[in-house]
Amino acid sequence: MDWDRPECDQDRPEWTGIDPNATGIDLNKTGIDPNETRIDLNETGIDPNATRIDLNETGIDPNRNLKPGWTQTGI
Structure with missing residues (x-):
């Protein structure tokens, strides 16, 4: 390609903008x-x-599953 011809200017990388x-x-x-x-x-x-989580604020009673007279031992 002849780079000196004006119609080839658009093909030059420096003319792409x-x-x-x-x-x-x-x-x-x-x-x-x-x-x-x-x-x-x-x-x-x-x-x-x-x-x-504070069990006292969740509405869950940690002692509700105990039978009357029983205490929670943590075991």
Whole structure:
């Protein structure tokens, strides 16, 4: 192919309008702060200290299966 002919200009890679050096994503221009992607439990509304189940708050009586006069031994 004769690169010096004007009709061949459109076939040259440098005339495509695509800059191969500008196709990457720049995190500084996306609005995404890589330092703010961690989840902070204090901001999610989840209290990490309140995840245990308290039988007294579930409505389940841990002594309900005991026969009258029996005590729970943990065995």
